[in-house]
Amino acid sequence: MSESLAHRAAGDAPATLLARLDALRAADLPVHGGRTMAYVYDSGLPGTEELAAAAYARFAGVNGLDMTAFPSVVALENDLVGAASRLLGGTAATVGTFTSGGTESCLLAVLTAREHARRTRGVHAPEVLLPETAHAAFHKAAALFGLRAVTVPVDPATHRVRAADVAAALTDRTALVVVSAPSYAHGVIDPVAEVAAVAAARGVLCHVDACIGGWYLSHLRRAGDAPELPSFDLSVPGVSSLSVDLHKYAYTPKGASVLLLRDAELRRHGWFAHASWPGYPVVNATLQGTKSAGLLAAAWAVVRHIGTDGYTELSRRVHRATGDLVRGIGALDGLRVLGPPDASLVAVAADEPALDVFVVADEIREAGWYLQPQPAYGSSPATLHLTVTAAVAGEESVAELLDALAAAVARARQRGPAVVSPELRAAAAALDPEALTPEEVDVALELAGIGRSGALPERMAPVLAVLQAMPPRLTERLLPEVIGRLYRTAG
Numbered sequence: 001m002s003e004s005l006a007h008r009a010a011g012d013a014p015a016t017l018l019a020r021l022d023a024l025r026a027a028d029l030p031v032h033g034g035r036t037m038a039y040v041y042d043s044g045l046p047g048t049e050e051l052a053a054a055a056y057a058r059f060a061g062v063n064g065l066d067m068t069a070f071p072s073v074v075a076l077e078n079d080l081v082g083a084a085s086r087l088l089g090g091t092a093a094t095v096g097t098f099t100s101g102g103t104e105s106c107l108l109a110v111l112t113a114r115e116h117a118r119r120t121r122g123v124h125a126p127e128v129l130l131p132e133t134a135h136a137a138f139h140k141a142a143a144l145f146g147l148r149a150v151t152v153p154v155d156p157a158t159h160r161v162r163a164a165d166v167a168a169a170l171t172d173r174t175a176l177v178v179v180s181a182p183s184y185a186h187g188v189i190d191p192v193a194e195v196a197a198v199a200a201a202r203g204v205l206c207h208v209d210a211c212i213g214g215w216y217l218s219h220l221r222r223a224g225d226a227p228e229l230p231s232f233d234l235s236v237p238g239v240s241s242l243s244v245d246l247h248k249y250a251y252t253p254k255g256a257s258v259l260l261l262r263d264a265e266l267r268r269h270g271w272f273a274h275a276s277w278p279g280y281p282v283v284n285a286t287l288q289g290t291k292s293a294g295l296l297a298a299a300w301a302v303v304r305h306i307g308t309d310g311y312t313e314l315s316r317r318v319h320r321a322t323g324d325l326v327r328g329i330g331a332l333d334g335l336r337v338l339g340p341p342d343a344s345l346v347a348v349a350a351d352e353p354a355l356d357v358f359v360v361a362d363e364i365r366e367a368g369w370y371l372q373p374q375p376a377y378g379s380s381p382a383t384l385h386l387t388v389t390a391a392v393a394g395e396e397s398v399a400e401l402l403d404a405l406a407a408a409v410a411r412a413r414q415r416g417p418a419v420v421s422p423e424l425r426a427a428a429a430a431l432d433p434e435a436l437t438p439e440e441v442d443v444a445l446e447l448a449g450i451g452r453s454g455a456l457p458e459r460m461a462p463v464l465a466v467l468q469a470m471p472p473r474l475t476e477r478l479l480p481e482v483i484g485r486l487y488r489t490a491g
């Protein structure tokens with residue numbers, strides 16, 4: 001019988017189960033130490049993780065579905081939302097919702113805007129206006145909730161959307177305009193004040209995606225030696241909602257975000273209520289119904305424990321490290337930093353044709369660092385993404401990363417770029433993503449270096465090069481097939 005997580009006739013001992021989990025984790029990227037520069041956020045503060053685990057355990061069985069039965073949920077959520085509102089320019093009228101993460105916060109912002117536009121302006125074929133750098137979560141929201149996503153190009157030099165382009169794209173069907181503070185791909189802040197003004201002039205809501213930067217930037221500007229930052233929060237006239245993740249730069253466990261809205265009248269458009277059935281009356285502020293209050297309690301405990309002074313100091317350290325990295329990378333032959341970034345996210349591009357950043361990513365991963373590859377799109381070339389957190393903010397860690405990056409660049413030059421043949425490009429361009437047969441999917445994935453077993457190759461540069469060469473719609477058709485092959489039922 002194969003070793004798996006399938007149902008067993010006799011239960012396993014706790015020690016056996018924990019050992020199995022440890023063995024599975026050994027194949028993952030590390031979540032501590034700062035070497036994984038995407039997906040994870042590490043404060044480096046001792047005891048924080050233990051505090052979060054203890055708080056979670058105390059509330060794991062509490063059901064956030066019914067806050068009248070569990071008033072502790074209301075108390076914790078009010079405290080967290082209040083802290084976020086005070087930090088991010090809210091007023092006495094500001095309200096908010098604790099969600100499972102940035103994606104859910106963004107989904108709820110779009111859903112709220114759709115219903116607001118339908119009920120107050122009679123818009124029945126709504127559009128959401130997105131800079132091409134807006135997070136994919138907003139495109140997901142448009143697909144799920146039936147809005148048309150209208151994409152606006154960004155300035156090719158600054159990677160920020162231009163207010164004039166937003167104004168030109170606004171129509172009577174626009175339900176929501178989105179701006180980023182900062183954008184994930186380049187770490188730059190869109191001109192929030194200018195865009196919010198043109199949206200407000202047309203009676204359109206404006207959402208600020210501050211999921212990744214809101215907590216960090218707002219604490220950074222409290223520091224005595226803070227850099228000058230553009231206004232981006234709810235204090236900006238015309239901004240109607242804002243999302244900020246706590247599991248990013250508030251360093252809480254995964255599954256914690258806050259959606260702030262200007263007032264309760266706007267918030268009601270995003271809530272779901274149902275009494276037309278014989279069961280209990282249902283009111284949902286989020287997409288989830290039943291949900292453990294454990295993550296809410298863990299986030300509350302970590303936020304209260306680190307405190308304003310703690311977050312301000314962590315933000316100062318991250319800001320200092322980001323500047324050192326930007327200067328250090330700029331001094332490396334063959335690389336350049338796009339932006340430059342306003343926040344703690346760095347996009348690194350190659351500055352010479354013979355250097356392939358995808359190959360650099362493979363090389364530095366073998367040295368124990370994960371830098372996230374970002375394929376080229378629009379005016380943005382292929383880049384490496386670095387999320388700088390407090391765990392990598394020491395001088396020694398920054399120097400170690402720069403040394404590893406320099407060595408990876410040298411090895412990548414020797415290896416050469418991943419090459420996609422003109423014939424493959426032509427074949428990909430001729431495929432219709434909507435009409436692909438299973439056989440054609442198999443062929444396309446094999447050309448990308450992914451066999452029927454579903455196993456991904458150790459070096460991803462050739463795969464990324466092929467996916468980048470394909471039309472985006474074809475890539476979007478194939479990506480679910482790639483991931484789907486990773487999930488197999490036990491035979």
